Every structure is written in structure tokens, then in C-alpha cells.
Amino acid sequence: MDREQGRSAIVAGAGIGGLAAAIGLLRAGWTVTVLERAPQLREAGAGWSFAPNALRAADALGVGAEFRACSVPTEAGATMRLPGGEYLMRFQPGADVPLLANHRADLQRVLARHVPADRIRAGAEVTGVHQDGDGVTVTCRDGTEMTAGLLVGADGLHSTVRRRVWPDTPEPVFQRILCWRGVTKPGSAWPVSGFQTWGRGARFGAHPLTGERVFWFLTVRQEQPGARFADDLEEVRARTRGWHDPIPALLAATPHEAVLRHDIYDLDPLPSYVQGRVVLLGDAAHAMTPFLAQGACQALEDAAVLAAEAAGPVPESLARYDRLRRPRTQQVQRMARTDPRLSLSTTPATYRLMTAMTRLASSGVARRKSARLWDWTPPLVHTGK
Template sequence: MVEGIGTAGVVGGGIGGLAAAIALRAAGWDVTVYERAPQFTEVGAGITLAANALHALDLLGVGAAVRAGTLEDRRGYARNQRGRILVDARISDFTGGLVALHRADLIAILAEAVPADSVRTGTRVVGVHADGRIETDGDTEQYDLVVGADGINSVVRGHLWPDSGPVHRTGIAAWRWVLDMPAPDPVGVILGRHGEAGVVPIAGDRTYVFTAGRPGITDLDYFTDYPDPLPKLIAATDRSTVVTDELLEIDVPRHLWKGRAVLIGDAAHAMRPTLGRAPAWPWRMR
């Protein structure tokens, strides 16, 4: 389908949608990105990129800008809820390096690589057809390829894969936020009996913090008895800046293409973050 020059409509202006638009344009496609929000934003906090993601961004031509967020080498740990060190490692142990930055910064880098005249912000897609038609509130356009990159509640999946099943609630609550302060030691993850947390240094001398608890844990204060520095970081946090949501999943359709349409990202395979591909890391167990 992607041989030669054609027209492509990308539904969704998140990380996956913008990356797809950049790749398609580089291959000679005439691309239009549909984004419902009036401007590119990313709901979320931090994101950590390992070698596989960085290689993909290099191929898109934005790797150098993203690598400005490469973390300085320092020790990091996996600890249990009592503070016992389970894994002792350094950032340099990650094969190919490690970059951590705010999701909004990654979105900005990707958006900069897509010409403004290729983007329709503030545009709501209301219908998608397997023959390549995209309907919005204002008109209908025909494309050779439609890319559904519009997230877990995908309009594209809902129209073309109506039998793929509903979004599944896991009951797992998650809290994510960024503090405008350098990450204190120790950094890394804390693996508790009923929850987990992480403290990650990110670009700009900021700190990304995340927590998630089993079904039934509904209050961030549950984590205030976790090992330092997590309690201090929670105490220093403006709760209004914390992104609070529930982890969701979908049943992945047997085929991620139908006619001229294809699904990518969360629209295709939304899953728990713990199922993400891990980088090569020579762990030193204790």
C-alpha cells in the first residue's frame, strides 16, 4: 500500500500519529493529520525512551533533538517496599542509552517536523470508511490510506472494527506528575506488595514520579509510607498537577488493517505499561 506517492489521512495528533505522519511524508506521501484538540498537547507526565524507541526516532530525523534529554549517568535501583535493594544498576547499563523527558516536549519535537499546512487541529472526525473516506463535522475527504492513531477510545476502531469489544477497565489506579526540581537520590522503582512507584530524572532538571496501586487503592497517600524519596516528593507536590487515571486495555483485533485503513498505537493495542518492551539491561541482583 505504501509503494509510490499517495494521500494519507492520519486521525490523531499524539506521539504515534505525528510519527506516522513524519514517516509517510519522508516516503513521498501527501499527509493530512486530524487532531480534535485546538493545539497539540499530550495528557500525561514523563516518558522514558530506550534504544528501540531512539532508533525509530533517529530514522524519523528527530533523534538528535530528542537525545538532548539523555540522562547523565547515575545509579538507579529497584527496591521493595521496605527499601531493600533488589537491583543495583547504572543508567549507562541500558544498551543504547536512555532518554527521559516530558511527553509535551516529545510532542513538540514531533509536531515541529510536520508542516503546519498538513495539520487540521480543532477538527473532530465523526466517521471513517474502509474505502479511505474520513468524515468530519465540516466535510468528507478521500484518502489512499487512513491511519487510526486516535487512542484507546478510537473513532477509527469503533467505526471499522465494531466487534472488537469494549475498553476493559483494570481497576488499577495510576498517578503521574512532574516536579520542577532535580531528582533526589535514590532514583528508580519501588515494587510494593500492592503497588509500585518510580522516581525518574528527566530533561530540564525535573523529576517524573509515577505510582500505581492494585484495585481498591484510590488515594495517592497510600504511598506515603514507601521508601525515600517518594514521601518527600508527594509532600512537595501540588495535587492539582497530578494526572490521575485508571489503566485500561482493549482486545487487539485479529487484523489491524481493513481496506485502506490501519490502526496503530493505543488504538490498535492499548495495554498496561508493564507490558512494554524492556531494553537490554545487565541487572545486578542482590
């Protein structure tokens, strides 16, 4: 990208995608400033899991070893159970590939260590974006302005950058899904190797984390967004009453304040991730449901590809990024939107068919299906001088 612009970039958002993008651009020799609207980098969120494609992206960005160090192998990708405990599919060591699970806060700390502290500006909420052809000027809520040769919109589902630069794009789409997430107290319900349990219209999952903690989630069908409950943990208990061990123990080991509740939204496919010197990345570009465990994985892929393309003029580089990323991420979006139409169906016949097919399919079929998502090779990120 243009050396006459000083190879400077602004990254809006200090989440996983934004920090990864900053790391990649720094690695490629750029000057980077990360703007985060929160007053500080908070240790928020819960856990998640990552497939091999994300690990390859982390390796390309130079953070693979630390990524693995803050993660724990989980068998949840290939262990499926019914609420009564019966196995539909069971992880096979040596045949199935474990995912890696970590806590969002742990991964954020790992990535933040690779960005100089003075290059991350907290409390800097982007409110305006202006392009003049040679650069991008960003205005923050406090009135400060910054100009750079590139703006990366990594500011999430409700991206301000997307709304300002692509004002006609549709709003996020509620997918009639509600999700609770929680993390157990250290050592209180251990060990857990990882599993998913499929009920009718509900899916529970659990992943081990570092520090002998366990991350769990419950997703259910919910027709309207904005549902509120007197006690979220008790609501999860009620919806999983009678389900197999260790689910009751995991809930008993979870503090009430450690439970998060979110409505699940995604985005309809965008016509482009690029306009001028502005590029979208991660959820800002292709927010998706969590049912393939690929949202953050795709953000890491985005960051690796953006960094690899960061050597030439801005327009050509961003055009290549768009050509490489949009088809793949939008395919994953579609798959992630389609999956819960079956796996969260509340129709008894559909539930019986889904569980019967899963039982008969074997883990080999699941491995071949996963390969379509995981079989991705990152480009080489050239280290800048």
C-alpha cells in the first residue's frame, strides 16, 4: 500500500479481529493506531473454540505459540449427546481433530501484548469517517480527528464504520436465537473434556479452559429479541432440568455474575468489504451465528490476508483482499445461518430426524464436513523493513 501515505493505518475496534489486524499490519511494516470506544480494554466475555484454520492464521500473524499457550484442547466438536446422556457421536482420539478453547479475555491479553500500549487509544469512539482519495479522516466523539492512509473497520456487529461508509446496507438480522454463556469457578467442576448436547429447540455445549475452568453455553429458539429473566442462571437450570451430568455441576459451579445473555444476530451478505481506503473485517463485515464456531476464526483469517496484501498500492491491495475474503466468509455465513434451522428446530419430527441422521452418520462424515471449513492455508505475511 502507498508508501507516500506513510503506510499508516487506523483500526477501529480492539476486539480479537481488530487487534489481529493491527498485529498483521505492524508485522508488515505499517504504523498503526487502534481506536477502542470502551474506556479501557476490559476483561469481558466468556469462552469460545477455534478450529485449525484459525490456528494457521495465528501462526501467519506470528502469535501461534502464545495462542496455543492460553488454550486447552476440547472434544466438543465431535462429541454429541442427547439430554439423557446417550451419545450420538463420540470423539475418537487419533482420528478426530480437537478444537482449542480459550477465554476471550485471555486471548485479548495475548494479542494486546503485540501492539505497543501507546498505539491503543481507549475511550476513542469513532463517530465520523471522511475520505478524500489520498487518505481517510476519522472523527471521534470527543472531537479529535486522525488521518491515515487506511481505515480498518473492525468494530463489530453494529459497526459505526460500516454505517458511515455503507449507509444503505441492511441492519443486522435477528436469527430468533437466544444464547446464555457462563464460566465456572476454577477447579470447581473439573475435568471436562468438551461436549455438545442437543435438545429439541436447545443446544448446550461445554469447553475446558485454562485454570481448570469450564466455559458453557445454552442456545435456544426465541421468537423476539430483548427477552429478560429474573435470574439468568436459574432460567438456564430450568431449561436443562434433568439433563445429563456434568451439566448440573457446571451450572452449580458458575457464579450468577459470570452468566451472559445475548440475542443472536448476523448480517446479510454485503456487496463489498471495501470502499476506497476503508476495509471491513470480522463481524463488521460478516457477522454470523456461532453454530459453526467460525466467527472469530474468520476474523483471524481476515487479518492474516489483509497483512499479506499490505505491500502494494491501497486500491489494488484492498481489491485483492475483497476478492479473497468475501466469497469464503459469505459461504461460512450462509452455512452458519442454515445450521440452526435444523439443529434448533422445535418440531418433533425434525428433531428426531436430525438426531437419527447424526447417530448414523459417524464421525467420519462430520470430519469431511468440517474439512470444508478448516482446509484453508494462509498467505505469507511479509515482514516490513
